[in-house]
């Protein structure tokens with residue numbers, strides 16, 4: 644299937660590791676021109692150099708997208724490198740280890756919402772100008788199954804649920820501008836250095852129990868399995884998909 648992504652201008656936030664990295668690499672393999680955004684300069688530079696060695700048109704954009712100014716700077720720099728942005732993937736997020744409602748401070752609550760929800764709002768807002776200019780655009784938010792299921796982090800669950808509402812509203816409001824908006828909701832995804840890798844090492848017995856009881860396939864998902872769906876949703880092959888939150892979780896938690 645030709646995804647029609649060759650030459651498309653793409654920004655992926657949180658692209659130096661894990662799910663964001665797999666999404667950026669998958670776009671690059673499809674011939675898209677990609678700006679990879681993260682705060683850590685070295686990790687980004689190494690990844691972009693390796694992608695370019697493989698023939699990809701990949702660029703590093705160092706920015707903190709959790710702030711309005713940082714997100715605006717990221718889109719400005721990406722636009723200077725690639726031209727108007729056609730596809731935006733808002734992948735930055737995480738729970739920051741903050742947790743249960745009774746324990747989490749309001750400052751930490753706000754930080755998690757800033758990271759997961761406001762980063763997506765800031766980036767989308769900043770990218771709209773270029774999308775209007777081309778009268779075409781696709782925005783994909785990376786949510787989580789934590790938007791619908793208990794995950795022992797109130798701010799993370801609230802912020803991810805907010806992304807689902809945002810997706811629906813943006814999809815309707817931006818349809819007249821020929822901009823599609825979707826979200827993807829991964830289940831637990833394992834990769835080296837990621838949060839589930841850390842938990843597997845610190846509490847292997849708990850993780851084995853989780854695999855038996857909550858993961859019907861007996862394993863975690865991989866970043867590539869999320870990336871394949873993300874890239875498809877952003878492609879012309881998904882031209883009639885807008886306003887959806889697509890779950891990619893191997894039926895996680897359904898047996899409970």
Ligand SMILES: NC(=O)c1ccc[n+]([C@@H]2O[C@H](COP(=O)([O-])OP(=O)(O)OC[C@H]3O[C@@H](n4cnc5c(N)ncnc54)[C@H](OP(=O)(O)O)[C@@H]3O)[C@@H](O)[C@H]2O)c1
Nearest residue numbers: 657659660661662681682683707708735736737787831832
């Ligand atoms: N892993 C899972 O099991 C899972 C499951 C469901 C949903 N998700 C969602 O999937 C997304 C990616 O998760 P992941 O586990 O792959 O993440 P991760 O390993 O924590 O990587 C996060 C990426 O975002 C960058 N980043 C973090 N804060 C940033 C900021 N303020 N500005 C710019 N870049 C920033 C990081 O690089 P720097 O630190 O260098 O900035 C890194 O590239 C998140 O939205 C997460 O909530 C993950």
